[in-house]
Amino acid sequence: MRKQLQMSLALVLAGSAFVAAAQSNAPSQPTPGQASAATNAAVATPGPQPPVQAKVAMCIGCHGIPGYQATFPEVHKVPMIAGQNAKYIAAALTAYAKGDRKHPTMRGIALPLGEQDIAQISEYYATLAKVEPVAAAVEPPADVRKLLDKGACASCHGANFSKPIDGAYPKIAGQHADYLYVALKSYQIEGKSYVGRSNAVMAGQVKQFTHAELKTLSQYLASLPSELRTVPQSRFR
Numbered sequence: 490m491r492k493q494l495q496m497s498l499a500l501v502l503a504g505s506a507f508v509a510a511a512q513s514n515a516p517s518q519p520t521p522g523q524a525s526a527a528t529n530a531a532v533a534t535p536g537p538q539p540p541v542q543a544k545v546a547m548c549i550g551c552h553g554i555p556g557y558q559a560t561f562p563e564v565h566k567v568p569m570i571a572g573q574n575a576k577y578i579a580a581a582l583t584a585y586a587k588g589d590r591k592h593p594t595m596r597g598i599a600l601p602l603g604e605q606d607i608a609q610i611s612e613y614y615a616t617l618a619k620v621e622p623v624a625a626a627v628e629p630p631a632d633v634r635k636l637l638d639k640g641a642c643a644s645c646h647g648a649n650f651s652k653p654i655d656g657a658y659p660k661i662a663g664q665h666a667d668y669l670y671v672a673l674k675s676y677q678i679e680g681k682s683y684v685g686r687s688n689a690v691m692a693g694q695v696k697q698f699t700h701a702e703l704k705t706l707s708q709y710l711a712s713l714p715s716e717l718r719t720v721p722q723s724r725f726r
């Protein structure tokens with residue numbers, strides 16, 4: 490018991506030494522956002538790990554409320570992440586943290602997370618929804634079939650758009666239509682500070698489509714049976 494106490498005290502001290510070092514190495518005039526992100530990152534990594542519930546507490550206010558609307562860059566529903574592939578959730582969070590995904594709110598949320606936080610949170614959401622594999626997708630109308638074939642969407646997003654060929658690729662069947670549309674358009678955007686996603690694979694895909702076509706694709710994909718869920722949760726468990 491006593492040994493454990495000493496141990497955790499040592500970890501806390503090591504943690505604060507790390508923070509102090511990070512701060513003294515900081516550039517002379519960091520913006521407030523940068524300063525707090527650096528501090529949080531330093532605390533998150535070396536200290537004793539809090540339980541995953543504490544780490545997802547702040548996600549629940551958006552991802553745990555069915556139908557919750559975001560307003561940037563346009564009004565759309567917050568994506569469902571429960572039941573998504575763990576590797577993809579981790580890849581997305583890392584992309585926000587690195588700035589490959591520019592969405593400002595999610596950047597602010599992902600930036601302070603350490604590698605271990607991301608791994609734990611991703612595993613948590615991947616297994617939060619207990620869902621059966623979905624039934625086969627219905628054959629789409631001819632115009633949609635043409636778009637899906639042109640983009641070879643199923644060759645990566647897999648059977649029923651729910652079995653991607655790589656764990657780092659997303660399940661997209663049944664995701665909110667308005668979110669899918671925003672996400673698809675974001676891969677077309679280059680060189681903006683607060684909107685856009687720089688992913689080489691999807692950038693190549695969406696180039697060939699108009700906004701109207703991306704909307705058609707989004708509406709079809711959203712109508713399919715889904716393994717994705719919004720799981721309502723109380724913050725106080």
Ligand code: HEC
Binds near residue numbers: 544592
């Ligand atoms: C203030 C609301 C809000 C909070 C809080 C929030 N998110 Fe998000 N999240 C969003 C929105 C809006 C998007 C869509 C961003 C975009 O367009 O790229 C998103 C996107 C994501 C994505 C990408 C989903 C996909 O299909 O690509 C993941 C993963 C994610 N959030 C995880 C989290 C986690 C984990 C937390 C808590 C640590 C969290 N979010 C907290 C609003 C929020």
Ligand code: HEC
Binds near residue numbers: 636645661
């Ligand atoms: C060569 C493989 C490949 C092909 C083909 C492909 N995708 Fe993707 N898709 C990906 C990868 C990888 C990602 C994750 C990119 C990232 O990390 O932002 C992705 C992301 C997406 C997303 C974002 C999902 C989310 O939750 O934010 C949507 C929507 C999407 N793809 C739809 C499509 C559609 C529609 C097509 C066909 C027109 C298509 N994809 C073709 C590999 C592919």
